[in-house]
Every structure is written in C-alpha cells, then in structure tokens.
Amino acid sequence: MKAKFLIPLLLFMVLVGFLAVGLNRDPQEIPSPLVGKQAPAFELPQLADPKKNFSPESMKGQPWILNVWASWCVACREEHPVLVELGKLQVAPIIGLDYKDKREDAMTMLALQGNPYLLSAFDANGRVGIDYGVYGVPETYVIDKAGVIRFKHIGPITMAVLNQKILPLLGELK
C-alpha cells in the first residue's frame, strides 16, 4: 500500500471529525458569554440620518430588542416579516444594527419590505458587531431596563421563537 493513496482517506477522516463535532453544536442557539452581562456600549451614526448618533445608553429604563441585520443577508429577508409583525405589536422598541452594509441598499430593503425598527444604527465596518460577538447575521438580543443582555438568538427568528421565547421574556421584563 503506497502512502499517497491513503491521503484521500485521511482527509476524509479529518472532515468526519469536524462534522461529528459540528453536529453536536446547534448553529441557531449558542450560549453567549454576553447573556447576563451589560450590553457593550457604542456610539454609531443612524442609518436614516448619518448626522444623528445612537447609543444603547439612550434606551435605559425600558426593555428593548437589538436586531443585527443587513440587506445582503438572505436569512434576514426571511426573518423580516416576523420583525414587522413584532413591530406592530408595540411591545418593545426594536433597534436595528445594520451590519457591514451599504447605506442605500439598506434603506431600499426597509422601504420595500417594511421598517420594523425604531431606528437602525449603521455599523459600516462591523466594529460594534465584534464587541457583540456577532457570529453571523441575523442575530437578535433582548436587553432589559438596566441595559443587561437577557437573551440572544442566532439566525432568523421564527414565529415560534417569537411566541415561545421573546414575547414571554419581554412580558417578564416589563
């Protein structure tokens, strides 16, 4: 048996190792080190009006939702109608964090698909995303009156997540 003919098998074994580990990790829901901690502070220009800034500090005193999104993100479009529904319920303000996006693309998407956000902060180079440990877009955080992150969801929120997790949690936080 020549060694070089074993290479494909070895490569495959390495791949299987990764797949096996990957299988035990749910890509949608990962315990975040941030849950239970103060939401990282930042100051970013707003999407609609670059002259105005937004900082999480200004949201203190009420529970709110931070949703990381981008116009280039396919899953965000899937999630969008759910957010619009949530916005209509008026239970808590939704702040968008528009992640590594182009301003005009983002504005377009909101104009076309509806804007559930009170406002969106514009994170052009993803710096704030790094502070929040954004793995992939979309991600959603529920932050309480004191500015502590209480819940984090990775991937699009579905009606089920909304009804079973987010809405009950917001009810508690009120």
Next chain:
Amino acid sequence: MIPEFGHYALILALCVAIIQGVLPLLGAHQGRREWILLARPAAQSVFLLLAIAFFNLGWSFYTNDFSVLYVAEHSNSQMPLIYRLGAVWGGHEGSLLLWVFLLSTWTFLVAQLSKSLDEFMVARVIGVLGLVLTGLLLFVLLTSNPFERLLPAAQDGRSLNPLLQDPGLVFHPPMLYMGYVGFSVAFAFAIASLLSGRLDAAWARWSRPWATAAWVFLTLGIALGSWWAYYELGWGGWWFWDPVENASFIPWLVGTALLHSLAVTEKRGGFKSWTVLLAITAFSLSLLGTFLVRSGVLTSVHAFATDPKRGIFILIFLVLVVGSSLTLYAWRAPKSTLGGKFSLTSRETFILLGNVFLVVSAASVLLGTLYPLLIDALHLGKISVGPPYFNSVFVPIMVPLLVLMGIGPWTSWKNSDLLAVIKRLWIAALAAVIAAVLIPFVMGEFTWLSSLGFLLAFWVIASGVMQIIRQAKIGKATRSFMGMQCAHFGITVFVIGVTMVGAYQEEKDVRMLAGESVTVGGYQIQLQGVSAVPGPNYKAMQGTFLLSRNGTLEATMYPEKRSYFSSTMPMTEAAINVGLTRDIYVSLGEELDDKAWAVRVYYKPFVDWIWAGCLLMGLGGVLAMSDKRYRMKLRKAAV
C-alpha cells in the same frame, strides 16, 4: 390502508435491497453463479416496490389524507393539485423517499441496459448500489418515515411553505436528485472495478455514459434551481452561494472533472486511479450534500427540519460508505497500471490541468461552505462566509480554465505540436480581443472585469468555431465531438450572461403613485394602478405596469404581493418580461402612505443566457452520450 401498503412496500424493499447488496457481491467474489444471477431480479423488484411506495404517498396527497402526518404537514385541501403532488417531495421525509426511489430507478436502468456487460461486473455494480440503497432505506424507515399516521386525523393540512408553491418545486428537486443520485452509478462502477482488480479502459468505457447522464441531470437541476430563485424569490439574483446551492455545485465541479478524466482513461488508459478517485469523490460529495442539507449543521435558507438523530445516522452512513470506499481505494489503486506515456504538450496534460483547476475550485467552495462549521468545531467562534469570499476565490480559478478550454480541444493525444496550434489560434485570439474592446464600448461602459469576461468567452467561441469548421472539412465532426463543443459553447454563453448582468444591470427602487413612471436601461415603466385579486389559497395585491420603449408599448406586467391564508409572511411574485437580450423585472414592495407603492425595477441584460448556457451544456452531454461510434465501441468492448 393505502399508506400502510406504502409502508409495507418500503419494508419489503429494504429486505430485497439487503439481498441485492449482499448476495451478488459474495457470488462474484466466490464465483457462485446462482447468486450472481440474483442481481438483476433483485434490482427490478426493489424498483417496483419503491415505485409502489412512492405512488402511494402521491395518492395520499391526491386524496388529501390528513391522517398521514407528512401530508398534514405539507399540504392542505385548498392547494392546487399540481402543488399537492409537488409537495410529495416538498419536505424532508418525502424528498428522502424521492432520493431512494431515484437510486432504485438508476439501478433498474443499469440492470436493463447492461445486457452486454460481463455478468461479474454487473453483479458487483448492482451489489454496491444495493448496499447504498440499504443504508438509505434504513434511514428512511428508522428516522424519516413518510407514512407515519396522525391520529386523530387533522381537519385540514398545514400547507406547504408558500415559497415552494411554484412550478419550480415540481421539476427542480427530481432533476437535481437524478443528478446527485446518478453519480452513484459511476461510483458503483469504480468500486466494482476496484473489487475485481480490473481497473482498465473497459471500465471507463462502461461508466462514461452513466456519468455523463448524471452530469446532464445535475446541470439542468442546478440551472432550474437558480432560475426558480431568480423569478420566485423576488430578489433578482440568480446565485447566492448558499450552503445548499454549494452542496449541489461541488459535486457538479468534481463530476465535470470526472467526465474529462474518464475520456483520458477510456482513450488512453491513463489517469486510472485518479479517475476512480474522482468517481468516488463525486458521489461522496453528493452524500455529504445530503448530510449538510438534512442534518442542519449549517444554517441555510433551505434548512428544513433539523434533527440531530438524523444527522448522526447520515454521518455514520457517510463514514461507512466513503470510509470503506477510500480504504478499498488505498488498498487496490496502487496496483493499477499506468496508461500510455504522454508529453507535456499532449491533450492528456491539458485535461489534467483542467482537472486540477476544477478540483481546486470545488475544494475552495467546499472550504467556504464548511468553514463556519470548522471554526465552530475548533471553538474559535462562529462566522458566516458570504458571497465576497466565493466570488474572489472562485472566479480567478475560472480564468485559466477558460484559457485552457480554447487550446485543449486542438491538442492531440500523446503528443502534439503546441507551437502549430498556437500559430493557428491567433485568429481566435484576435477575435477575442476585438470582442473584449468592442462589446463594453457598445454597452456604454468599459470595465476591466467585463472586458475580461468577453475576452475569455469569445476566445473559446472563436476557437470552437474554427475547430468545428476544420473537423467538418475532414468529415470528423462526430456526435461526441459536437457534444463537447456544444457543452463548451454552453459555458461561454453562461459566461457572457454572467458578465453582462454583473456589469450592466440597472436597478431602481422607487416610490410610485398611479400614473408615474420610471426609466431603466432605456425602458419606461409606468404604474397604472394596484388592485386586489383573489387566488386559490391566497389573496394578492396586483400591480399593473406598462412597459414601453421610445414611446411604443411592449408589454403589460402584473407583479403581485400575495398573502397566503396559511402563512403570515407576504410573498413577492415578481413580474418578468423576458427577452433575448434583456429581462425587465418588476417587483411590488410595501404599500407606503397615501396610495404610493414601493417598487423595485431591474434591467437585466442577457440574464437568460445564464440558463440558456446551462441548457446548452446539458444538450452537449446528451449529444456526447448518443454518439453512434461510441455505442458500437461499447458493444464491441463488452463481448
């Protein structure tokens, strides 16, 4: 009772598949003729049984039998019949049933069309397919039974995801799966030849038409999926580098390499172990694709039900199939003999180079697809890899590939005078340069990237045309030659489409009141009005737009925004005016205040060439398969 019959047929199919997988292989090993002869009848029975199971599931959908859980979850009585039938494969369980049904279909075809082949070989091929079938049937029966009952029965079904309620659903999955699963035949031939130790040119000759057929289906399946996304999803894009799209594209790239490598093995006896490895890899990647889609290890727009139990099952199955194949490969492949010698300027060299580029591109797409998973498994965090990675890695690999495509077909086997070829090709080079300068100029804007795209496309086209003329003169324009040229032309048509859309598409998002109009790419689009229209299981707001150019009316377009009764999410149904050189794409957004609507319009030059190119590729494959000379050879070799 109908679902129970289906379930019973499925269980029987498993039993027969075990026989099909075990006895012929043992028989071929020990030379027991009565076991070898079992292969064909076993394959035929499994096919029949799975056809019954499949038909019964279809019947349950047809009769709206909501006591079947799978039916209740994916269909309801208001859905049009065609989508109810399409819903058979609209979910996890049904699409797996489709998978195994198609696998048994391919096996059945092998059993029917291999009358002239060596009995031992046929027994081994059918045996290997039987083993794969056994594993998948176990998977269906143990974790994903489509015939599970829901008692008490539901009043009505939950309905299919509105995204899937489209003619695309009816054709895209079967086509794609035919391709995916079809690589199992080339795989089985490769394993059979490794088992028998007869790794020779005859093996390549046998498996070549099968690999080509699978490749044709996969090509068309991917193209259909892309077209579906383009017109149904309403985003105007045609490829998103989504993990599930990649899962079908990676086997395509490897399959393309396999087709070329098979040619070398058949004609020159070379690259044997490499060809076998490609055959194993192409099918392994199809299985991996199934794993990725069905286990939910990656997040994707396509991710259906995710269930870790299923993931573990497929992973074990993957390890058994691929692991044992690669072990067999490591054991047997070193014994294969080298083919005829060839020089650096031979056709062999060019095909090998092309193969390297194809495999590298497949590996880079695979890496990008799995990267989030690898990083996560190493506890380095979670990330997502987007189109920028794929575009910047994949596209540059395609550039040398296209350059090679212009030269490779001119070279001859063993050794060729490259200098003479290059001297002849200066005309093609000149034509390419002229096109690269002229077309961007005509289109109104020069960019280096679009110029490069035209340069490469016209380089291959000109070289191909010159070659067809030459071959026709000496009467050697055989079907397999024309098939190759046709597929290569398909690539160039595709490249032209991609280049045109990439460089010259126009997109506008506007707020429109009735009577207002917007201009893109020289066309005026005027909103007449928006009105409510009812549908069978949805209600829609339908816009009426007039499309005109220079004052003459060309078409009336009706984009819709639908709300399905079963779903809270509104669906965008874009209106597309299709043309040979451009599509006009209008999609209706949200209703804004005071009767204004958000409207998105696209001008997409040559976008349909993308799919036309794929059709040409598929047609090329069909032409190559139907080559008479080739079929005669097949018979002669088999005697």
